Amino acid sequence: LRVDRHGARLGRGGGWYDRALAWRRAGVPLVAVCWPWEFADEPVPELAHDVPVSAVLTPERLEVL
Structure with missing residues (x-):
């Protein structure tokens, strides 16, 4: 649902991923594939078990974090 500039991800998997x-x-490397509007400047909530991504890929660009 959302990825921030620190690699934190917000989804609906309940930690399974x-x-x-x-x-x-x-x-x-872990790359989140998302739409541009899902790549957020503001931080998303994180839990202790969350694994951050190292890059974000949208149809317009690849941003290494």
């Missing part, structure tokens, strides 16, 4: 990300290979 974060648990799956724990199995990724170390050093693999």
Whole structure:
């Protein structure tokens, strides 16, 4: 639903996606794919188990965080 400039994500998965990300290979970048209006300047809420993304990809650009 939303990604902020610090890599925090806000969605509807209840933490399931974060648990799956724990199995990724170390050093693999995480890229959120979203619409431009979902990439926010204001921070989104974070929980202790949240895994931040390292980049955001929209149809217009790729921004490395």
